[in-house]
Amino acid sequence: MNKNLLPGVVLLVIGLICGVLLAFINSITAPIIKANADKIILDSLAEVYIGASSYNLTEEEGTGNVDKLFILSDKTSGDTVAIIYSVKAEGYQSTVNMLIAVEFVNSSEYIVKGYKVVSQGETSGIGDKIVNHDFKMVNASITNLSTFDAVSGATFSSGAVRTCFESVSTRVASDFGGAQ
Amino acid sequence: MNQKQNFFKGIIKENPLFVTVLGTCPSLAITTSLENAIGMGIAVFFVLVLSNLIISLLTVNPKMKELVKPVRIPVYIVVIATLVTIVEMVLHAFLVDLYNSLGVFIPLIVVNCIILGRAEAFASDNKPVDSVVDGMGMAIGYTLALMSISFFRELLGRGLITVWGEKSANPIQLNLLPIFEFIGIEPINMFLKPVGAFLTFGFILAVLAAIANKKAAKMASEVKQA
Numbered sequence: 383m384n385k386n387l388l389p390g391v392v393l394l395v396i397g398l399i400c401g402v403l404l405a406f407i408n409s410i411t412a413p414i415i416k417a418n419a420d421k422i423i424l425d426s427l428a429e430v431y432i433g434a435s436s437y438n439l440t441e442e443e444g445t446g447n448v449d450k451l452f453i454l455s456d457k458t459s460g461d462t463v464a465i466i467y468s469v470k471a472e473g474y475q476s477t478v479n480m481l482i483a484v485e486f487v488n489s490s491e492y493i494v495k496g497y498k499v500v501s502q503g504e505t506s507g508i509g510d511k512i513v514n515h516d517f518k519m520v521n522a523s524i525t526n527l528s529t530f531d532a533v534s535g536a537t538f539s540s541g542a543v544r545t546c547f548e549s550v551s552t553r554v555a556s557d558f559g560g561a562q
Numbered sequence: 563m564n565q566k567q568n569f570f571k572g573i574i575k576e577n578p579l580f581v582t583v584l585g586t587c588p589s590l591a592i593t594t595s596l597e598n599a600i601g602m603g604i605a606v607f608f609v610l611v612l613s614n615l616i617i618s619l620l621t622v623n624p625k626m627k628e629l630v631k632p633v634r635i636p637v638y639i640v641v642i643a644t645l646v647t648i649v650e651m652v653l654h655a656f657l658v659d660l661y662n663s664l665g666v667f668i669p670l671i672v673v674n675c676i677i678l679g680r681a682e683a684f685a686s687d688n689k690p691v692d693s694v695v696d697g698m699g700m701a702i703g704y705t706l707a708l709m710s711i712s713f714f715r716e717l718l719g720r721g722l723i724t725v726w727g728e729k730s731a732n733p734i735q736l737n738l739l740p741i742f743e744f745i746g747i748e749p750i751n752m753f754l755k756p757v758g759a760f761l762t763f764g765f766i767l768a769v770l771a772a773i774a775n776k777k778a779a780k781m782a783s784e785v786k787q788a
Contacts, residue, residue: 389633396620396637400644407648411655418658 427452427466430496431483437463447471447549449479462486464495467553471545474538476503478512480546484524484554492524492554499543509539517543524551565695572699579707580770584675588667589708590759597725599712601660603705605653605668607698609645610677614685614697616641621686638681639672646671676704714762719753 420439427434437454444450450468455461464485470477483496497519504510511533517540518531527547532540563571578584592598617638621627630637650668653661661668671677680700685693716723721742725734742749752758 388629389631392629393633393636393640397640400640404644404647407651411651414655415651418655 423452427454427481427483430481430498431464431466431485432496434464434466434483444468444553447545448553465554467550468500469546469549471542471549473502473504473512473542474509474536475505478502478504478539478542478546480543482524482546482550484550486558489558492558494519494522494524494547496520497547502539502542504536504539509536511536512539512543515540517547519547524554527551565692568692568695569699572696572701573703573706576700577703577707578676578679578700579704580767582679583767584679585704586763588670588674589704589711590756590763592664592667593708593712593715593759593762594719594754595663595716596709596712596723597660598663599708600705600725601653601657601664602667603701603708605646605649605664606671606674606676606704607701608649609642609671610680610701610704611694611697612645613638613642613677613681614693615690617681617685618688618690618693622690627686634682634686638678642677642681643672676700710766711759711762714766715753715758718750719758721749 421435423441424435424437424439427439431454434454436457438457438460440453440455442451442453444467448467448469452466452468453462454464454466456463464483466481466483468479468481470479472478478499479501481496481498481500482494485493485495487493497517499513502510502512504512515533516531518529519527522529524547527544530544530547532544572578576582579586579589588602592602620630620637620641621634646669649671650661653664653668680697684696688696713723717736717738721737721739723734723736739749750758753762
């Protein structure tokens with residue numbers, strides 16, 4: 383072999399050994415890193431769906447106003463128990479981001495189990511009341527928004543929250559059927 | 563030089579941070595808490611000792627040394643980068659808080675002058691055992707230097723030092739807040755900022771230089787008298 387090539391071959395061999403070693407370490411640490419990341423997400427999701435951390439988590443990208451879907455499934459049967467939707471809508475002067483948890487009672491009944499405004503930049507003292515307001519949607523069907531109670535004096539901000547619920551309702555109807 | 567001298571030179575005589583002033587950038591950045599300093603020190607210990615060992619093993623044979631010589635810098639970087647990536651993955655999996663607080667400075671250990679410097683200046687010309695001892699001494703010297711800087715910065719900046727407060731039921735704690743309250747001042751937040759890092763580092767270097775000068779003057783006068 384050409385003597386000038388030998389140092390390069392040595393470097394190549396060292397690189398290959400290092401690559402194999404890294405692949406081995408990665409195979410050990412990657413599942414733990416993923417489990418840690420899932421736990422952080424599940425702990426934050428538990429704020430809108432109690433007991434979220436006791437289920438398996440799968441993430442799916444959304445479309446339109448729905449940014450992301452966090453699908454919670456039973457650890458033994460694998461059945462979908464609930465979906466937490468990360469959803470957004472335009473308010474009076476900002477984008478309102480929400481998490482809305484929908485539980486699957488049966489194949490035609492989808493109940494809102496919790497919701498939270500996770501970020502907003504609405505008018506202080508008026509629009510930002512949406513953060514702590516009870517919109518009377520817990521335990522209501524996601525396909526029926528008749529119980530929705532807006533914040534008086536904050537029409538646009540409440541409208542954004544309602545749009546969030548409507549977006550989830552539309553998504554549930556398109557994915558699983560059921561009348562809106 | 564015997565093994566004892568080889569080990570202790572990294573801690574005092576050739577301390578990488580306070581004497582040769584190497585690797586100052588990450589050192590000043592991460593010394594906002596004692597916990598960070600210990601974590602960074604352990605990471606550097608692992609990388610430095612193993613990189614010294616591997617590089618020494620690669621160059622201990624004269625024929626192999628000649629072969630590696632033209633590509634030695636890429637070889638050192640590949641070895642060091644691999645070790646640093648292992649440290650990063652292990653910290654990310656098992657010590658998430660420390661991983662988050664050290665942040666970008668973990669991958670930057672790859673380009674830390676201390677590690678590359680010891681590989682080129684010592685490990686490539688010495689036996690594996692000597693290289694490991696040198697790596698251990700240098701890493702412990704570096705860790706002690708980081709700890710001394712972070713000790714002053716955290717104590718003056720927060721008024722309180724807590725080590726592994728979230729991991730242990732009985733964390734190690736040193737609380738100076740009552741003294742700050744007694745004097746009637748708040749902890750000096752500036753010490754947690756970059757300017758505090760430079761001030762602390764400069765102050766420690768000045769004290770060490772004064773001690774060294776005093777020692778040199780004493781020795782000179784003893785020689786003169788003799």
